[in-house]
């Protein structure tokens with residue numbers, strides 16, 4: 273037996289102490305891009321994301337719709353693997369088929385169409401945006417564009433006409449086809465546009481640039497508008513049917529895979545990683561986990577993992593600690609694994625990114641995770657609350673909620689057993705089946721989260737994630753100071769609402 277000396281700490285138990293903010297620390301200067309896969313120290317990672325947020329490998333979270341929305345914002349989703357190989361591969365293929373902008377859409381629509389009609393049309397055509405012409409044909413006079421991300425039926429109602437919404441969202445400014453990405457960006461910002469149509473001399477629409485696509489691509493591409501982009505998407509895999517599932521996902525176009533298990537420190541993960549390396553070399557990238565200490569990180573990194581996921585028992589729907597007594601506070605786990613990641617990089621010259629997964633219940637928890645050294649984070653509850661997640665929206669006691677369940681819950685297991693013929697019985701549950709408050713659109717919420725992360729980094733005098741980690745000064749909070757932070761205590765001190 274060995275008892276670790278330190279107490280197991282959560283992300284809640286730390287606060288950041290500001291560093292000097294210098295004149296170059298502005299929101300525009302903050303770079304949130306992050307490496308996703310193993311690379312030689314000093315070389316760039318072959319897969320990077322512009323925003324360090326990934327969505328959890330869960331049936332209630334990562335659907336094609338959410339994957340597209342998150343990729344548009346610069347993050348990445350992992351399509352869940354608690355389903356037959358064919359349906360998971362079909363979901364991956366659906367994301368890859370979707371056009372990431374930069375291209376003329378043949379989906380034309382009349383200005384009199386309603387938003388409801390537009391949604392149906394765009395969904396059927398797997399398009400992100402529609403061209404609006406006066407007569408609804410490809411030869412009609414071009415009026416502008418409307419993109420799915422510009423409206424949310426739940427918020428705006430489906431009766432709004434495309435024209436009225438388009439005028440608000442897209443504007444009618446056009447650019448010539450020779451425009452470069454940075455010129456397009458200037459136009460987009462100057463005119464406060466979400467979409468910029470690019471029109472040839474004869475009035476034909478050549479392509480469009482979307483503000484979010486520009487933000488997504490600008491760090492990695494310095495190209496003019498020529499090329500058709502596809503969204504990136506990841507997929508979960510397991511240690512049982514990997515020799516069939518992985519080839520199907522690769523064939524469907526998955527950009528990145530991840531072994532999906534609550535405890536990744538196992539010979540099964542080692543064998544699966546070896547299979548990927550021997551079969552595909554470096555052509556297929558795969559992460560592993562979850563782990564909570566440096567030993568397990570080293571084991572998976574040595575076996576060839578492209579990234580390692582940290583977190584056992586901290587997920588908002590997780591009852592593994594109650595049921596099995598296994599886990600570790602997320603902050604303690606992260607500190608241990610990050611130290612080993614850096615030692616491993618020094619020893620081997622290979623940098624293996626670390627993902628902080630689960631228990632990130634507020635935006636500031638993400639900031640703490642990055643300060644402690646996470647390269648990127650994985651979120652379940654956060655994304656489950658949005659329009660784009662696949663789970664049902666329900667009204668309970670006059671309030672809107674989205675359903676959210678753990679992959680170790682009876683609900684997830686029943687889907688597997690009854691819908692997919694899986695014969696394995698669930699002896700005990702490790703996850704719960706519940707509700708999370710509905711929070712609206714992913715686009716709005718991710719934009720707010722990014723703004724908060726940037727503001728925190730600026731207060732800490734950093735404009736890049738690695739510098740933020742290197743320079744961060746953190747302080748553990750006492751129970752009393754934690755209580756002082758909670759809204760409950762602050763509200764108690766306010767005069768009571770006279771209307772109550």
Ligand code: MZP
Nearest residue numbers: 328587588590631652653678679680703
């Ligand atoms: P959260 O963002 O909701 O706090 O946590 C999401 C993470 O919880 C997932 O990425 C996964 O690692 C973990 N998870 C998923 N299902 C269960 C379960 O049923 C679970 N216990 O712990």
